[in-house]
Amino acid sequence: MKAIQYRAIGGYVENALVEIPSPTPADDQVLISMRTVGINPLDNTFRSGHHWAATPENLPRVGGQTGVGQVVESRSPLYKVGDRVFVTGPGFGIIVDGTWRELVAASPAGLAPIPEHVDDDSAAAFLAGAGYLTGYLVLTQFVDFKPGQSILAPGIGGAVGMESVQIAQKLGASLAISTASTTTKAEQARAAGYEHVIDLSKESLRDGVTRLTDGKGVDVIVDGIGGRLIGEALGCLVAGGTYAVVGYAGGREVNVNLTDIIWKSAQVRGFTLRGFNAETLANAQKTLIGYLADGTIQPTISKLFPLADASEAVRYLIEDRPFGRVLMRIAN
Incomplete structure (x- = not known):
């Protein structure tokens, strides 16, 4: 074969x-x-x-x-x-x-x-990148997320950014923000229904989050990008907010201003799917397949x-x- x-x-x-x-x-x-x-x-x-x-x-x-x-x-x-x-x-x-x-x-x-009405390609896209599974587990098992809170999931084109936004909306987030590196991608995202996308070629991450949250910041960050973005994103958290680091597509080396962690009593946690037992993963995937079947999530x-x-x-x-x-x- x-x-x-x-x-x-x-x-x-x-x-x-x-x-x-x-x-x-x-x-x-x-x-x-x-x-x-x-x-x-x-x-x-x-x-x-x-x-x-x-x-x-x-x-x-x-x-x-x-x-x-x-x-x-x-x-x-x-x-x-x-x-x-x-x-x-x-x-x-x-x-x-x-x-x-x-x-x-x-x-x-x-x-x-x-599910019978889901075609093969859409089904494969649902699994690829593990974005839905990551976003769901972060928000339901890993951090103390509650309906009405806000999240930032950078990188709207990637699995974690795009799919965590969908999951957050399903779970009742008041605001689900992502980012795009170019105006073309930001416009593409908005045309696809992602309303709150910061165009990083036009404004900084902090300025964009400040604008969208009226200066309050976000409760949870689900970050699959890493790299230099972490230093800026930490300053976007509310007091007591949580930063879940789930990947490093943008690099492994970071520069962080520790006052962004100390003064806000922020929690920074490293996430890996290997940290969950088989039963938890299976139950999460079953729930997500239900979302796929009813059209709540759209790969x-x-x-x-x-x-x-x-x-x-x-x-x-x-x-x-x-x-x-x-x-x-x-x-x-």
Whole structure:
């Protein structure tokens, strides 16, 4: 079968299209014919050698953390041939082979039924980037968020920024703010219904938050950008506010004015999905699939690539910073 496999740590070219043996499902596993798969910045982090698991001993490795497909063989009573399913699993694409291949054998714990009226591409976009899951867990499990409070989730084009805004609105936020690095992206976001987007090419983050909150600041920040943005964003919190650091797409090194933490009694917390047990993750995903089914959340797709163009697909996500999810089509 065809797959995208890393055989060495390095540049985009290491997203190599190869032929590898098809998997055989073990007892209680399900064999899925993959249709559409997502691309996550973590896929690039691993392949480029900036992840703890990126070692020669952990290669070769099939990439991809999430996707959707159709059951073609089942050894589980929970699924039958023909079922359409979300596909993920612990360590997919990092410490075990992932979803960027034609066939995946997976345990039922990593699967969930796709709502009938949701197409494959929208379903794959829902999982890609883990933005919905991150935003939901931050606001319901990780910080003391209450309806009527305000949030800032920078980076409207990315999974965490865009999807945390949707989740915050569902959970009753009074104001859900994001940012755009260019006027074009800010206008694109507003046209898509994201009303409170700060155009960082026209005003600073602090000035934008001050304007939108009448000088009060925000209660919660869900930040998947990191880098130099952290220093400025900390000053946007209300007294006693919480800053959840969930990623570092903009860099790992930061400069912080400690008075922004001390004088406001701010909480700064590092977030990782690995901090939650399997039951909590499964329950959260079940709730989110319900939101997807009833149209409360609406995934945005930027571009769909064929599997053979994996190198360009990953480059497009990392360098062009598109508005929405980047996917690869494996089968129709």
